[in-house]
Amino acid sequence: MANVLVVAEHQDGKLRKVTLPTITFGEQAAEVVGGEVHVLVLGHGVDAIADEVAKYGNVAKVHYANSAALEKYTAEGFAPVIAQVAEQVDAEIVAAPASAQGTDYLPRVAVALDAGMVTNAIKVWDDGGVRFQRPMLSGSVLETVEVTTPRKIAAVRTTDFDDAKEGDGAPVETVELGESRDDVEFVSMELVKSERPELTDADVVIAGGRGLKSGEAFEMLEEMADLFGGAVGASRAAVDSGYAPTDWQIGQTGKVVAPNLYVAIAISGAIQHLSGMKGSKVIVAINKDAEAPIFQVADYGLVADAFKVVPELNEKLKSMGLGS
Ligand SMILES: Cc1cc2nc3c(=O)[nH]c(=O)nc-3n(C[C@H](O)[C@H](O)[C@H](O)COP(=O)(O)OP(=O)(O)OC[C@H]3O[C@@H](n4cnc5c(N)ncnc54)[C@H](O)[C@@H]3O)c2cc1C
Structure with a gap:
């Protein structure tokens, strides 16, 4: 077990920019654990997103979980699929942007995988164990965290990593999904609509x-x-x-x-x-x-x-x- 799984984020049919620095983190984490980077796209009919993300970084494979049950985001719906794919690709580290969505589902993934979790990761390295750095107290203190569980979850502070460059292109493979949960139903989402770019994506x-x-x-x-x-x-x-x-x-x-x-x-x-x-x-x-x-x-x-x-x-x- 020594790969890295990066969860891509998209909204309104567009790949969110925070995905690209998370892939860069994934590349650095893969060097630490000596494995490959896999990327997971969850959604319904978002083939174009899976194809787009496959262009970036040094990625072994893009896994595409395509299901009507994943059309609308719920942490309860996404987390079991992420945990399933993490096991399938033997991910030692599962990484996602420390966005509102990422920090919503990652704790559930951590529970499902019995994994330790670090939030706002800005660095990953091996010092006899996999260590992460994260800022605390408005960045005036940098904390070093060693996650000792076999699988590790990282919510990545994307502003600390460069965007992944375009790479050779990774194959896209559809994920075989099990039964989706029927005890959770998406009811509605109230989004603030703006013609302007999302604050965290804006140049x-x-x-x-x-x-x-x-x-x-x-x-x-x-x-x-x-x-x-x-x-x-x-x-x-x-x-x-x-x-x-x-x-x-x-x-x-x-x-x-x-x-x-x-x-x-x-x-x-x-x-x-x-x-x-x-x-x-x-x-x-x-x-x-x-x-x-x-x-x-x-x-x-x-x-x-x-x-x-x-x-x-x-x-x-x-x-x-x-x-x-
Ligand atoms: C736990 C905690 C969490 C916090 N989290 C955040 C956070 O997430 N984000 C955040 O921003 N703050 C946060 N704060 C608050 C933070 O400490 C400051 O109070 C806040 O950032 C000050 O906002 P400001 O610079 O707009 O206001 P002020 O400090 O009041 O500054 C106003 C500035 O405007 C200038 N100014 C006035 N008139 C003009 C003019 N006509 N033209 C040009 N300049 C002018 C003044 O010279 C002054 O420098 C937090 C505080 C705590 C304790």
Whole structure:
């Protein structure tokens, strides 16, 4: 037993980007356990997703669990199938993104496989036993965890891994499924619909803080996000003040993002906020206080009043042809 099973994530017929860094984690984990990477796609009629994911990484096989019972996500429906495939491919490590969905079903997979589990894994290595590193206390402490059970479950903090590159292409094989559970029924899901990309998938995130003083002020951030084709985020203080919806919150108790460009507008840069965005490739901070801690992590800083410079920047971006 020494392979790695990576569970792919998809939504609305599209492969979620968080799958690709999870495959990269899978490749590193496979080196540690000396085995192969297998990828599992669960759903119904999502052949295109299975074919797409097969293009990425150094993957031995893509396993496609195709069933009407898996059309709508439920942790109760997904977990037994993941556990079944983990056993079939002799997976020592089962990995999935530490997303809302991944952290929902993985504990059930752990129970089914009698496996120890680590959340927010940012590193895996062998030190006489399989060890994982995970951040704690807003990233100010890095914990090393050794999982000693024969099978191990990892919820991967995807912002710490690069996307898997396109590879040679893996074969796709349909999974023979047993009886599905009939004691659990999908009733409904209420999703916040947005034309903008999902915050954790976006290449550009424009985030605002309490300094904006109102929900209306976020409109200029939304305009900037739309010019870039990006998403809008917020600090917890902005969310708690009612300026922005909860699902925009970035940080320790919100979402973790690592876009190519993160623009922090009127955000002070508290450690709990930084832990959700400091992995961003380029950070731009706009704050009227030159001493604001956000400037310590920013690649570019603008000490200015957001109400003056954000509309000016939007006009400049439009004149450069963005958004057209
Ligand atoms: C357990 C715990 C978990 C937490 N989790 C999170 C989390 O997930 N995410 C998170 O964000 N926070 C989190 N926090 C809260 C965090 O500690 C901060 O309170 C919060 O991030 C501050 O948000 P802010 O930067 O928007 O507000 P403030 O700290 O009030 O900063 C506002 C900034 O706006 C600037 N400003 C004001 N007016 C203007 C203007 N006109 N133009 C430009 N700049 C201006 C000010 O100079 C200031 O720097 C958590 C706290 C705890 C204790």
